[in-house]
Amino acid sequence: MAQSIRDYNTFRVDHEVSSIHQATTIEELRAACEAVDNPIILGDGSNVLFAADIDRPVIVIDMKGITLGDESDRWQEVIVGAGENWHDLVLWALDHDLGGIENLSLIPGKCGAAPMQNIGAYGVEIADTLWSVGVMDRMTGALFNLSKSACKLGYRDSIFKNEYKGQYIITSIKLRLTKAPHHKLNISYGDIKKQLSDQGISEPTIKDVSKAVIAIRESKLPDPKKLPNAGSFFKNPVIPIHQYDELKKKHSDMPSYPVSDAVCKVPAGWLIDQAGWKGVMLGEVGVHAQQALVIVNHGAKDGKQILELSKMIQKSVFEKYGINLNTEVNLFRK
Ligand code: EPU
Numbered sequence: 001m002a003q004s005i006r007d008y009n010t011f012r013v014d015h016e017v018s019s020i021h022q023a024t025t026i027e028e029l030r031a032a033c034e035a036v037d038n039p040i041i042l043g044d045g046s047n048v049l050f051a052a053d054i055d056r057p058v059i060v061i062d063m064k065g066i067t068l069g070d071e072s073d074r075w076q077e078v079i080v081g082a083g084e085n086w087h088d089l090v091l092w093a094l095d096h097d098l099g100g101i102e103n104l105s106l107i108p109g110k111c112g113a114a115p116m117q118n119i120g121a122y123g124v125e126i127a128d129t130l131w132s133v134g135v136m137d138r139m140t141g142a143l144f145n146l147s148k149s150a151c152k153l154g155y156r157d158s159i160f161k162n163e164y165k166g167q168y169i170i171t172s173i174k175l176r177l178t179k180a181p182h183h184k185l186n187i188s189y190g191d192i193k194k195q196l197s198d199q200g201i202s203e204p205t206i207k208d209v210s211k212a213v214i215a216i217r218e219s220k221l222p223d224p225k226k227l228p229n230a231g232s233f234f235k236n237p238v239i240p241i242h243q244y245d246e247l248k249k250k251h252s253d254m255p256s257y258p259v260s261d262a263v264c265k266v267p268a269g270w271l272i273d274q275a276g277w278k279g280v281m282l283g284e285v286g287v288h289a290q291q292a293l294v295i296v297n298h299g300a301k302d303g304k305q306i307l308e309l310s311k312m313i314q315k316s317v318f319e320k321y322g323i324n325l326n327t328e329v330n331l332f333r334k
Contacts, residue, residue: 002053006301008060009045010108010224013303016053024062024083026171030141032059033169039138040332041169043083043110047117047230051303051333061112063171066092074182077131079174082112086119094207099183100129101175102210103192106217108224108231112170116160117328118153122189122213126175127153134172143171155265156235156328185209191216220291228297229288233310234268234325247321268317268325269293275316282309307333 002016021036023029033039036057042048043061062083069077076098080089090105103124113119114126115133130153132145146168152159160168178184183206187193195212196204204212222229236257244264248254251274256264272278272292279289284300287309295306314325 003058005045005050005054005058008042008058009048009050009230010228011049011230011297011303011306012228013050013297013306014301015050015303017050017058018055019057021057021059022062023059024064026063026136026143029059029061029063029136029169029171033136033138033141038166043113044085044108046108046224047113047328048330048332049230049303049306049327051307051331054332054334056332059169061110061169061171069174071179073179075176075178077174077176079134079172080111081172082110082134082170084111085109086111086114090210093177094210097180097206098177099180099185099206100124100177101126102206103186103189103213105210105213111173115151115153115158115170115173117156118158120156122192122216123186125153126173129175129177131174131176133170133174135168136171138167138169145174155238187212221294222288222290222296227288229294230329232268232293232328233295234272234293234313235328236265236268237271237323237325238263238265239323243322251321266323267293271317271321271323271325272313275313275320277313277316282312285309287313304333307331 002018003020004014005017006012006014021032023032039057039059041059063081064083065081067079069079086109087106089111090101093101103122104119107119107121115130119126130148132147133151134145136143192212195215201208238259240263244256255270256266259265269292277287278292280287283305284298285305286296288294288296295309297306317323317325
């Protein structure tokens, strides 16, 4: 029987899928995989856009639990169920004075989705602390571990979005977090430095860094519970340096981040902002007024409106800069 996806996606669009199955244990996950074909796997649905009714079943990952693994005098391993909320894990780590994920405070979503797109913010990615992931082979139900290198983590990318798409389901993650006094703070990101100095903090703790990140995110990024969204809608495009040098002649203030000798990254938020989209509404959907990389939903039930706005943005950025924006959210459409 068809079911609404409304409560399972942070855009709060209201499309139907063929069925929805909760997996709170490994056994429930295995049973759901045996019962259905070609499922869509969701955590909190915080990085997806449904733009139509989709004739596929959904399995919602909800396996909980945080356990301690191996340790040394410098680090502690933690093994976390894929269904744990990511930010709750960050708070748990801070309470235990374990470091390495404080810059990733307040990122929406569940832990199982974190390696999938190698979540990152303010100079840190989960790749920096991930040790391995536990997976289930969807077809056989077999469980095993994949090392970090086997996950082929890249910028908002991993093997789970490519070769292993639809094949392996992440059931747990293992992180190696630092113990005091071996924390390595990453406060090089301009916004964090400013936030800390505004508060007069010169020797920050991991909790201070987390608080600074939370303050920055709350000032720019809309809370999905109050204003439905899926974070950055597009990835920051990576372009050849020679193309960037050409563009810079005409747009002298275009920012960039170094990637390699051959390519650099340009902030998509800047491109979208400069193309005039910041704060623009199109019917019930719009571009967030504080961060142009985020599309917000003021009440549309049909995700197609969001998809249409995103296409208009892509077209206008391409016309102005000759740069293609690729979506960061996973799209489900007809
Ligand atoms: N900018 C503008 N106008 C805007 C937005 C941004 O000019 O409307 C400029 C900013 O002034 C800055 C640059 O673009 O020079 C970068 O902006 P920001 O620091 O806000 O970061 P971002 O590159 O837009 C990325 C991630 C975010 C992450 C932040 C902080 C991607 C796709 N997004 O955004 O991740 O929180 O860096 O590290 O890489 C997410 O993935 O959902 C997400 C929110």
